[in-house]
Amino acid sequence: MNGALRLSTIFNPANARALAAPIFIVLVLAMLVLPLPPFALDMLFTFNIALSIMVLLVSLSTKKALDFAAFPTVLLLSTLLRLSLNVASTRVVLLHGHTGPDAAGKVIEAFGHFLVGGNYTVGIIVFVILVVINFIVITKGAGRIAEVSARFTLDAMPGKQMAIDADLNAGLIDENEARRRRAEIAQEADFYGSMDGASKFVRGDAIAGILILLINIVGGLVIGLMQHGLSLADAAQNYTLLAIGDGLVAQIPALVISIAAGIIVSRVSTEEDIAGQMLSNVFNKTQALYITAAILGMMGMIPGMPNLAFLLLAGGMAWLAYKGSRKQETPPAVETAPVAAVESQEASWEDVAPIDTLGLEVGYRLIPLVDSAADGELVRRIKGIRKKFAREIGFLPPAVHIRDNLEIGPNSYRITLKGVEIGSGEIRTGSFLAIDPGNVVTALPGVATRDPAFGLPAVWIESDLREQAQAMGYTVVDPGTVVATHLNHLVTLHAAELLGRQEAQALLDHLGKSAPKLVEDLVPKMLSLSTVQKVLQNLLTEGVAIRDMRTIIDTLLEHAVRIQDPHELTSLVRVALGRSIVQQIYGSSSELPVIALDHGLERLLLQTLQAGHDSAGLEPGLADSLLERAQTSTQRQEALGHPPVLLTPAVLRPLLARFLRRTVPQLKVLSHAEVPEGKQIKVTSLVGGAA
Numbered sequence: 001m002n003g004a005l006r007l008s009t010i011f012n013p014a015n016a017r018a019l020a021a022p023i024f025i026v027l028v029l030a031m032l033v034l035p036l037p038p039f040a041l042d043m044l045f046t047f048n049i050a051l052s053i054m055v056l057l058v059s060l061s062t063k064k065a066l067d068f069a070a071f072p073t074v075l076l077l078s079t080l081l082r083l084s085l086n087v088a089s090t091r092v093v094l095l096h097g098h099t100g101p102d103a104a105g106k107v108i109e110a111f112g113h114f115l116v117g118g119n120y121t122v123g124i125i126v127f128v129i130l131v132v133i134n135f136i137v138i139t140k141g142a143g144r145i146a147e148v149s150a151r152f153t154l155d156a157m158p159g160k161q162m163a164i165d166a167d168l169n170a171g172l173i174d175e176n177e178a179r180r181r182r183a184e185i186a187q188e189a190d191f192y193g194s195m196d197g198a199s200k201f202v203r204g205d206a207i208a209g210i211l212i213l214l215i216n217i218v219g220g221l222v223i224g225l226m227q228h229g230l231s232l233a234d235a236a237q238n239y240t241l242l243a244i245g246d247g248l249v250a251q252i253p254a255l256v257i258s259i260a261a262g263i264i265v266s267r268v269s270t271e272e273d274i275a276g277q278m279l280s281n282v283f284n285k286t287q288a289l290y291i292t293a294a295i296l297g298m299m300g301m302i303p304g305m306p307n308l309a310f311l312l313l314a315g316g317m318a319w320l321a322y323k324g325s326r327k328q329e330t331p332p333a334v335e336t337a338p339v340a341a342v343e344s345q346e347a348s349w350e351d352v353a354p355i356d357t358l359g360l361e362v363g364y365r366l367i368p369l370v371d372s373a374a375d376g377e378l379v380r381r382i383k384g385i386r387k388k389f390a391r392e393i394g395f396l397p398p399a400v401h402i403r404d405n406l407e408i409g410p411n412s413y414r415i416t417l418k419g420v421e422i423g424s425g426e427i428r429t430g431s432f433l434a435i436d437p438g439n440v441v442t443a444l445p446g447v448a449t450r451d452p453a454f455g456l457p458a459v460w461i462e463s464d465l466r467e468q469a470q471a472m473g474y475t476v477v478d479p480g481t482v483v484a485t486h487l488n489h490l491v492t493l494h495a496a497e498l499l500g501r502q503e504a505q506a507l508l509d510h511l512g513k514s515a516p517k518l519v520e521d522l523v524p525k526m527l528s529l530s531t532v533q534k535v536l537q538n539l540l541t542e543g544v545a546i547r548d549m550r551t552i553i554d555t556l557l558e559h560a561v562r563i564q565d566p567h568e569l570t571s572l573v574r575v576a577l578g579r580s581i582v583q584q585i586y587g588s589s590s591e592l593p594v595i596a597l598d599h600g601l602e603r604l605l606l607q608t609l610q611a612g613h614d615s616a617g618l619e620p621g622l623a624d625s626l627l628e629r630a631q632t633s634t635q636r637q638e639a640l641g642h643p644p645v646l647l648t649p650a651v652l653r654p655l656l657a658r659f660l661r662r663t664v665p666q667l668k669v670l671s672h673a674e675v676p677e678g679k680q681i682k683v684t685s686l687v688g689g690a691a
Contacts, residue, residue, distance in 0.1 A: 024077065025077075025080075028077075028080050028081055028084045029084070031044075031084040031085065031087065031088045032084050032087050032088070035088075035091055035092070035095075036088045036091075036092065038092065038106075041085070041088060041089055041092065041107070041108070042106055042107045044081075044085055044088075045085060045089075045107040045108070045249050046107060048078070048081055048082060048085060048249075048250075048253050049249075049252070049253050051078060051081075051253070052078065052252075052253035052254075052256035052257050052260075053256060055071075055074060055078070055256070055257055055260045056256050056257075056259060056260040056263075058260075059071070059260040059261075059263045059264050060260075060263060062264070065188070065191055065192075065264055065265065066184065066187055066188060066191060068264060069187060069191055071191075071195070071260075071261070071264055072191070072194035072195050072197070073194075075195075075201065075257060075261060076201055078253070078257055079201045079204075079205045079254075079257075082205060082250045082253065082254060083205065083208060085250060086208070086209070086212050086246065086250055089108060089246045090212060090215070090216055090246070093108075093216055093220060093239065093242045093243065093246060094216070094219055094220060094223055107245075107249055108242060108245035108246050108249055109242075109245060110245070111244075111245040111246075111248040111249045111252075123240070123241065123244035123245075123248070124213075124240075124244060126248070127209075127213060127244055127247045127248055127251065128210075130248070130251045130252065130255055131209055131210055131251060133255065134251065134254055134255045134258050135207070138255070138258040138259060138261075138262050139258050139261070141262060141266075142195075142258065142261045142262040142265050142266070143195075143200070145262070145265045145266050147192075157185055157186075157189060158470065158471070158473065159467070159469065159470015159471055159472075159473070159474060159475070159476060160185050160470055161182065161185065162437070162470070162475045163470065163475060163476055163477060164178050164181050164182060164185075165178075166475050166477055166481070166485070167477075167481060173384065174384075174388075192265070195261065195264070195265055205254055209247055209250060209251050209254070212246075212247065213243050213244070213246075213247040216239065216242070216243035216246060216247075217239060217240050217243045219239075220235065220238070220239025220240070220242065220243060221235050221236060221239060223239075224238065224239055286321045286322075286324040286325040287321075289317050289318070289320055289321035289324065290317075290318065290321045292317050293314045293315070293317035293318040293321060294314075296310050296311075296313055296314035296317065297310070297311060297314040297315075297318075300314060355418055355419040356398075356401040356416070356418075356419070357398040357417070357418055357498065357500070358397065358398050358399070358400045358401065358415075358416070358417060358491070358498070359400070359401050359402075359403070359414075359415070359416040359417075359419070360382075360400050360401070360402045360403075360413065360414070360415055360416075360483075360487065361402075361403055361404070361405035361408065361413060361414040361415075361416065362402070362403075362404055362405065362412075362413045363404070363405065363406075363408050363409050363410040363411055363412045363413065364404060364406060364410050365410040365411050365429060366410075366411065366412075366413060366427070366429065366479075366483075367404055368429075369429070369479065369480050369483070370402045377478075377480045378480045378483055378484060379402070381480060381481070381484040382400050382402075382484065382487065384484075385484060385487060385488045385491065386399070386400075388488070389488075389491055389492065389495075392545060392547075393492070393495055393540070393545050393546065393547070394507075394545050394546035394547035394548075394549065395499060395503055395504075395506075395507045395546065396503070396506065397491060397495075397498045397503075398498060398503070400487070408424075409426060411426050411427055411428060411429070412424065412425070412426045413425055413426075413427070413483055415486065415487055415490055417490075417494055417497060417498075418497070422490055422494065423452065423486055423487075423490045424452070425452030425482070425483070425486055426449075427479040427482050427483065428447070428460045428479065429479050430463070431446075431460045431461060431462060431463065431479070432460070432461055432462075432463060432465075432466050432469070432476050432477065432478055432479075433449075433451070433458050433459075433460055433461075433476070433477050433478075433479070433482050434446070434458060434459050434460075434461050434465075434469040434474035434475070434476050435451050435456050435457075435458040435474060435475040435476075435477065436456060436457045436458060436459075436474060437456070437473070437474075437475055438456075439473055440472060440473045440474055442472050443459075444459050444461055444465060444468075444469055444472070444474070445461070445465070446459040446460050446461040446462070446465070447459060447460040451482070451485075452482065452486045453482075453485045453486040453488075453489040454489070461476075495540040496537040496538075496540035496541040497537075499533065499536055499537055499540060500533075501529060501530070501533055504529060504532060504533040504536060505529060507536075507546075507549065508523060508529075508532070511549050511550070511553070515550065515553075518550070518553050518554070518557070519553065521557060522553055522556055522557050522560070526556075526557065526560040526561070527556060527560050527564070531564065531566050531569070532556065534566035535552070535556065535566050535569050535570050535573060536552070538566065538567065538570040539552075539570060539573065539574070539577075541661075542574075542657060542661075542668075542669075543584075543668065544574065544577060544580075544581055544584075545580070545584065548577060548580060551573075551576050551577060552573050552576070552577070554576070555569075555572055555573045555576040556569060556573065559572050567654060570654075571650065571653065571654060571671075574653075574671070574674055575650075575671070575673045575674055577674075578673070578674035578675060578676050579676040581670070581674060582670070582674070582675060582676060582679065585643050585645060585668055585670075586643065590678065590679060590680055591679075591680045591682055592645070592675065592679050592680065592681050592682065593637070593640070593642040593643075593645075593682045593683075593684045594645045594646070594647040594670070594681060594682070594683060594684065595630075595633045595634070595637060595644065595645065595646045595647065595667075595683070595684065595685045595686070595687055596646075596647050596648075596683045596685075596686055596687070597646075597648055597652075597686070597687050597688055598686050598687060598688030600688060601626070601687065601688030602648075602649070602652070602688075604622070605652055605655070605656075606649075606651070606652065609651060609652065609655060623659075625688075626659070626687070626688070627660070627663050627664070629687045629688060630646070630660055630663075630664050630667060630687050631663070631664055633646075633685040633686070633687050634664055634666065634667045636684075636685055637684060637685060638666075640684065642684060643668070644664075644666055644667045644668065645667070645668045645669075645670055646660070646667055646668070646669045646670070646687065647670050647671075647672065647675070647681065647683075648669060648670070648671060648672075649671065649672060650671040650672060650673045650674075652671075653669055653670070653671040653674075656669050657669040
């Protein structure tokens with residue numbers, strides 16, 4: 001029973017697949033030592049030829065190099081197989097070559113007689129030509145391409161990684177897609193590095209083929225003359241033809257494998273295979289076909305030339321050019337609708353068009369980016385932005401309504417919120433935006449501009465400079481990513497305005513599916529929907545995500561009996577969310593470097609608050625001094641690499657948060673009550689006193 005179980009485990013398809021490579025290597029090594037009969041040599045040589053043809057066909061059908069990532073290993077294993085077969089066939093040729101040309105099997109005999117006509121002089125010349133083509137032309141060129149590609153791929157890796165991080169931060173891709181792209185970049189570098197090394201095996205195989213041929217010829221002549229008593233002519237005829245057949249049957253598959261290697265490393269990754277690229281890039285150029293047909297036709301009319309061949313080929317190319325031009329000139333079918341007569345009608349409520357909450361207007365040249373019928377890339381990215389926003393902020397934003405606008409520039413776009421423009425920009429289709437993250441010293445040729453989302457210096461470059469820019473440290477993004485990043489930034493910035501009553505109700509309904517009693521006890525029994533909406537908007541205005549709705553609702557339920565003011569409720573909710581707020585700013589750090597208020601300024605602000613004044617009631621000189629010193633402390637904090645955070649007493653936090661929000665938006669205001677236990681506070685700067 002146990003034996004049967006072990007056998008079933010060994011012959012399990014998954015285990016058998018894992019054992020295939022070790023078994024293959026063991027068999028290849030066995031051929032170096034064990035003698036093989038002629039029939040086994042025929043089968044193995046045939047398998048070698050079939051393997052090389054299959055590898056060539058697979059390389060022709062791939063769309064990018066990584067589609068055949070196992071090619072360097074296949075190249076190595078096929079080289080080892082050929083060398084082992086050479087050793088095995090050499091043993092048979094030298095042992096039994098005196099018996100006739102079929103001593104080493106029918107395959108070697110066929111290559112020695114049929115392909116070179118039984119003439120060993122011709123066979124040697126053909127063999128040398130094949131080795132020269134393989135060694136000097138194909139293998140050397142493929143190895144050089146692989147070496148250069150590996151070098152450029154490694155140089156471009158930092159820029160590509162930054163582009164992936166930019167797409168991830170913009171919400172265009174998720175973590176899994178980012179991880180897959182990073183792995184693909186690493187695999188690409190590994191692939192070209194492996195191809196550079198594997199091509200050396202093919203070069204060594206070509207040299208070994210020449211040496212094995214010479215050894216077989218010399219060794220066969222010596223053995224035939226001295227051991228078997230053959231005449232020089234018979235020994236040369238038998239052993240030379242066998243050696244040539246053996247060399248050709250190994251070098252032709254080697255040549256095919258080398259061609260496949262050259263195709264793999266020299267192709268440009270597109271959505272088409274080699275055949276599709278050839279047809280689209282060469283035979284779709286009707287002008288080139290017409291000119292070629294005309295030249296061949298004129299050559300075919302020259303006396304003494306093979307007129308029929310030239311004229312037939314010229315006619316064929318002219319026909320291809322004619323068919324191609326007809327196909328390009330045929331306009332796409334457009335359905336036309338009859339134009340209805342315009343009738344004067346009375347105005348109605350149907351004429352009142354609702355204003356879109358979020359809108360994106362594009363110039364006419366940018367329409368292909370947002371054309372859903374043509375699978376516009378920007379449409380997909382906007383969907384990704386909404387998913388990222390819902391996952392990080394905590395509610396589903398309104399859909400983005402996209403329309404063309406002929407009143408703006410052809411390359412321009414506008415982002416609107418409730419019909420009012422909140423952002424705009426201009427992009428160049430067909431180019432890439434190279435953004436300077438702050439550490440680039442070398443300039444790029446192109447059109448200087450600024451990143452519309454964050455105002456960083458940038459330059460529009462041509463597509464052929466993309467890899468060079470990435471290697472220099474630029475963050476390179478395509479036009480669709482520029483618009484998507486700008487939209488994502490503005491949507492996050494105006495999150496509070498996007499949370500209307502409808503969105504707030506949908507958020508409570510969603511929470512009610514998992515905790516219905518919690519929502520029923522709060523709205524409308526204790527708080528109105530508008531009050532809950534205002535609390536959520538206050539949190540969003542101060543950059544606090546509302547993902548933890550359970551904690552928010554629990555806190556509102558706890559205090560709604562005695563407090564109805566949304567601003568006071570917001571402060572209480574912030575205390576309950578303190579751990580989340582601090583983690584959002586500082587991450588998992590246990591030490592919190594903060595800016596604090598000078599004791600004198602703190603007492604003065606407390607007196608102002610007790611007198612019943614809000615931030616608008618601050619004395620002008622005090623307000624100006626507070627703003628100036630808050631800006632200075634914020635800049636110092638950012639220069640130290642710390643997040644700008646002002647720590648204040650709980651009663652002052654709402655006052656200072658509202659006062660500083662417009663002038664110093666990057667400065668976060670926390671209260672002592674919001675800092676969770678276990679965190680160590682480190683005051684790095686004072687507002688109102690000496691630093």
